[in-house]
Amino acid sequence: MKKVPVLEIFGPTIQGEGMVIGQKTMFVRTAGCDYSCSWCDSAFTWDGSAKDDIRQMTAEEIWSELVELGGDRFSHVTISGGNPALLGNLQEFVTLLKDNGKQIAIETQGSRYQEWLKQIDDLTISPKPPSSGMKTDFEKLDHIIQKLTREETSQSISLKVVVFNEQDLFYAKNVHKRYRDIPFYLQVGNEDVHGSDTEHLVQHLLKKYEWLIDQVILDSDLNAVRVLPQLHTLVWGNKRGV
Ligand SMILES: C[S@@+](CC[C@H](N)C(=O)[O-])C[C@H]1O[C@@H](n2cnc3c(N)ncnc32)[C@H](O)[C@@H]1O
Ligand SMILES: Nc1nc2[nH]cc(C(=O)O)c2c(=O)[nH]1
Numbered sequence: 001m002k003k004v005p006v007l008e009i010f011g012p013t014i015q016g017e018g019m020v021i022g023q024k025t026m027f028v029r030t031a032g033c034d035y036s037c038s039w040c041d042s043a044f045t046w047d048g049s050a051k052d053d054i055r056q057m058t059a060e061e062i063w064s065e066l067v068e069l070g071g072d073r074f075s076h077v078t079i080s081g082g083n084p085a086l087l088g089n090l091q092e093f094v095t096l097l098k099d100n101g102k103q104i105a106i107e108t109q110g111s112r113y114q115e116w117l118k119q120i121d122d123l124t125i126s127p128k129p130p131s132s133g134m135k136t137d138f139e140k141l142d143h144i145i146q147k148l149t150r151e152e153t154s155q156s157i158s159l160k161v162v163v164f165n166e167q168d169l170f171y172a173k174n175v176h177k178r179y180r181d182i183p184f185y186l187q188v189g190n191e192d193v194h195g196s197d198t199e200h201l202v203q204h205l206l207k208k209y210e211w212l213i214d215q216v217i218l219d220s221d222l223n224a225v226r227v228l229p230q231l232h233t234l235v236w237g238n239k240r241g242v
């Protein structure tokens with residue numbers, strides 16, 4: 001049986017971000033990333049700090065744990081990371097979820113392609129703006145998006161760019177322009193991913209959300225975008241496993 005490196009399995013909770021925000025979902029967080037974003041809120045998946053917590057799991061083992069946690073109280077599973085699209089071995093888990101009638105969402109940055117991505121119901125691709133310190137390979141991203149949109153499927157795809165400053169917003173506008181037909185989300189960036197004062201954090205994030213809304217209101221290039229906060233951060237702050 002093929003195994004995948006897993007760092008967290010949790011839920012039911014709500015999807016706090018993007019195209020299915022508010023959806024009740026389970027989460028599976030895989031280990032390992034090909035990026036190292038300066039502000040990553042899940043850096044423990046790749047910076048070595050949680051390397052002793054990584055479990056090499058089969059699809060069946062992950063499924064058992066989901067059912068143990070969620071019972072019959074879930075119909076939707078979100079796979080995030082790290083970058084789950086590094087893992088060809090996730091095919092078996094994706095098939096198992098489909099066989100059990102579950103909807104699947106994925107969070108990935110669009111740097112790697114896997115055939116199983118075509119079987120994901122809610123696919124979020126989140127290219128990284130300049131504040132992350134990462135550089136987008138747009139030819140690669142073109143190629144991946146082309147592969148995923150070539151055939152008519154029931155899959156929903158969206159793009160989501162996290163914005164920390166004006167330069168990021170400029171980047172986001174270019175991504176939106178390049179892939180006009182793909183639903184586009186702007187997300188408030190959280191600068192303080194280690195803080196434990198939730199009340200203070202929430203006040204700050206709501207101010208940033210207001211700033212981002214104001215930018216969108218003023219800009220005719222952004223008439224079709226959706227602007228969202230990270231809902232889970234507004235509710236639970238930087239708590240892990242929610
Ligand atoms: C932790 S990442 C994992 C999936 C994949 N590596 C990616 O980046 O899309 C999940 C989502 O969280 C977003 N994210 C990470 N750190 C964040 C932060 N400090 N503030 C807001 N969003 C953040 C990412 O941009 C991505 O959309
Ligand atoms: N509730 C909740 N929603 C989320 N949406 C994307 C998340 C992620 O870390 O990928 C996330 C997460 O960690 N928790």
Ligand code: SF4
Nearest residue numbers: 033035036037040082
């Ligand atoms: S791509 Fe995603 S998981 Fe990887 S470092 Fe960036 S935000 Fe974190």
Ligand SMILES: [Mg+2]
Nearest residue numbers: 041042080230
């Ligand atoms: Mg998160």
